[in-house]
Amino acid sequence: MTDQRIERLGELIVGYSLGLRAGETVRIDVPVVATPLGLAIAQAALRVGARPILAAKLPELEELLLREGSDEQLGWTSPIAACELAEVDAAVTIWAETNTRSRSRLDPRREQLRTVALGRLAAPLRARLGSGEARWCGVLYPTHAHAQEAELSYREYADLLLAACHVDGPDPAAHWRGVAVALAARAEALAPVRELRILADGTDLTLSVAGRSWIAADGRQNLPDGEVFTSPLETSARGEVAFSFPVAFGGHELDGVRLRFDEGRVVHAEARVGQQHLQAMLATDAGASLLGEVAFGLNPELDRPLRHIGLDEKIGGTMHLALGRGFAQAGGSNLSAIHTDLVLDTRAGAEVLADGEAIFRDGRFLHDVSAGGAA
């Protein structure tokens, strides 16, 4: 039976996030557990005359390949997926895990081979996203596994997640259009900044964002959403950063991550949990030890870590950095098969300086930029 919120989420993605039009093609990457959302998106797409491709995934199959495939098989990707990714006007990724630890014992070398192959598969689509030829949206779907990770019941988790997507009420798109205006104003205010210095417990990191564009993440590319982000100058990061929240992905957990940067590159990395995985990740390719993103989380509905990076990076008042691939549309040029976000809790005892002047303290920007407020 359908949950009306899921139907609204499908309509929000098709109407607001992607703005699909008649005759356009959309590929929906849907783990089988997220079937209701996959169908809701497909239904909304069909109703505007668009053409949905439901690319359903069995997570066990990818695990099987990682466990038993030869190097050649791990490096191979489907020509069907390649053709679809090259042709579609839009793509949706539904994130819905059924066991967040299913990859905990996998050989990191084999996993890396696979990551590189999948990165190569997605490269043409990424290029088309960068040039604006195609659109993409990633959406999180509630599962028992995610709820378990967040230490909540499934229902509590689903309620929280769907509230953060604002699909409780009848017109979610109106809410997100409002968010878009507010975040665009914030991005505009950050545009002239050349250098950012982030100060927090264990953190004193300086990076240059001169000439880069700040992008408002307003529910078009992620749901839930709410952040402003850019890609820092690749060789600019220097100093130390201590990340606050644990992250779990692909069967691995990272916690207590501390990184030291010099000339943009990680020169020292340690983690209280997941040290080995962190090192393997950094060794994926040349771009994996450079920053691809710096961002402010600005979704007020998200107020506590739920151990899912797609949510935690949006917690209002936090900041995050990503190792790996940068955003072409922000001016970023770093290339990597990885893009790993790590969150910094800047809600207490933290300050951000822009070209030497304080702009953000304890989770809040010091100047209101919303309509009618001071610039």
Next chain:
Amino acid sequence: MRSDRLEALARILVRYSTAVRPGDVCVIDAPAHCSEFVLAVSREILRAGGHPVTRIELDGAVELFAREASEETLDWIDPGSEVVTEQADVRIVLDAEWNSRALATADPARLARRSRARSHLTKRFLERGASGELRWVVVGYPTLSAAQDAGLSLHDYEELLAATCLLDDPDPVARWEAFAVELQRAATFLATVDELHFLAEGTDLRLRVGGRSWVPCSGRENFPDGEVFTGPVESSVEGTIAFSFPAVYRAREVTGARLRFVGGEVVEATATSGQEFLRAMIAQDEGARRVGEIAFGLNESLTEFSRSTLLDEKIGGTMHLALGASYPETGGLNESALHWDMVCDLRCGGEVWADGRVVYRDGRFLPGVLK
């Protein structure tokens, strides 16, 4: 399915039916609720050095499309289907559903439009299959839906299927190879025949098969299997056939179907139920009113009608006729988006005459006919 049987099934499909070789692109089509099958087959494909590619059907996706797609979207072919059709070396298609009647209330004209739009894919699929570029197999599988249609418990349906597929046998492949020899004898005899004449209650049908090839089916393109088929000379079909079993196509059941042919074309189609659907399917294109296949079911381990065409057309003692596309490897020339197998029981009073001589009675070839 019991795990030992599932493993046996996966081994047969990958090693025997499709003989997967290193580097083969192996596309598996299956609904999401049969994930255990997909995983077992994928593991065998990996072991054989192939590349499994899955096309998983989500619960409700097909009916959603049938209900919501615009006319233009009904005609649209997704790019992946084109790639699969042209590039797959192996296709393993699971014949399994959540609910075999999910499309029962869908508009037949929309379904026909959809299948017409996809007919060039069907044609390429059959061509590549006939030329050996593609090895494919359609597989029966125990699902609740299939069991319900057969009027059985899931347990009993699995037992039926396991017995027919020889999954509990220590060497099922050897048994299927032995069966292939038997089927070849029927094919060898039929290759000498020009005219076939089928007689049964309500049936008096003549057709010519001279110059066409009879194909013995021993578990390579269907599993389970057991038939010999050909494509009759298209214009030669004359007379009437009454189907004793319900004719099932795309979730629709047509009972008491009778077709009258003149000059190879259906000139009259009646049914006690589902007549409108039958006529809509026949009217979908030129080739849909002609016969694409004629076959004898020869699997003696199948005796009862189960509402699964894959199984029913193999029941020992039956014949079937398909309206629509013929298989190019038979020499058949008919093209259509349709391929609808309809089964006629010959076990009680049925007779087949070959070039004026009776060769088959009550569901069996007469002694001495098959050498």
